[in-house]
Amino acid sequence: MTDRPTILVPIRVLEGESVPEGVPELLAHAHVVLLGYHVIPEQTAPGQAQMQFEDRATDRLDEYERMFEEAGATVERRLVFTHDGQKTIDRMTTEHDTLAALVPNATGPVENVLVAVRGAVGIDRLARVVAGLFKRTDATVTLYHVADPDETDEDVETLMNGLLNRLESLGMDAATIETRIERDQGPLDAIVDAADAFDVVVMGESDPSLATFVFGMPADQVADRFLGPVLVVQREPAAEPDE
Template identity: 45%
Template structure:
């Protein structure tokens, strides 16, 4: 049986749009390999070569500063890419596949990062999510709450079993049981309940449920979650996503 590879997180940053990575996030993600994706979205009529000539030096300087900040925080495996693109969604998807990233971190301000909410779905790979969370939480004091919504009382027992399984997987991944909590909601709207629970936490973690990063993050429920929370959102990819699922875009600087 092959040993599992190190987990890797993609962090897209609008380097010329004033987007920053809070120090709390840098510290929290210093224990896992990180790929910093500095990007700048171009108007449809602007050629990529023209944009590189005009913006590359400034964008690269901003990205290099972030790269240094992750290294200063103790991240031993941090790499960076700079892209000028007409379609950021395709770019995120392509780079995540090319760089073998397990998750994508959608940035939001995070002045405090102490409590993590993990929205558990019945069809996610709990072991896979727990391994990544275990690697992320290694050198932190972050507390985790597994959260699940069931449609009615008939499903309460199944939901409780699902949450218990999630806790067991995370404990097996090396996280102390005292740092893990669970929350079950019966007969509620999953999106609304997740957003309400996220308001009491500092980061939201969701699992990918379709074989396309772009479909999951930027459409349907996850788009609402990403826009509806003021916290960072970590989207954990499904293991089944292969490189040939992504659409190639020639936008790498």
């Protein structure tokens, strides 16, 4: 699958959630794992919902699949009936070994991308997502780092140069990349403030579970306040956690 990054796109397919405008174009160079899911209460057997809603959900997924394929992406899809949306999303990320998940919000044509860089951990995955999605586009990428008070300028420079080099080695044109360093602000507020001027945000996941990011607190704060799409890059999957 060459260097197409695998991106999970979870959609609550029966609750009016759809693929927002601009998202298929954003993921044109990705391998999309399209997850249509429907959360049902415990009184209902998942099969019961399947019996009644499968056709409707499949029709919608067909349509979404076509949208992504027309934009140029390769698509794999799953339809899941579940009591627990989090468990389903977590399972999908491991089964399909996805690099990142999308919080689907609408966007116009993507001209600039904000890449929030937290630290050296997971930087390779971050680079693969950014390079894979944007190296063939005209979008400018801004690497954005909110420095800790005890972080020296050299530390920051090493970090950013490392990422820059990695992006270049993955085929990105250095001319389309800018860097911005911020100090004296909480990382979350800083990201949200900075994001205003951008079409898309790419950031690392900070919780062990991706799902808490997609639905939980930080996502609410970034995705809700920043109204565009957010790509959440997952951390390296831990060596098969056995229960």
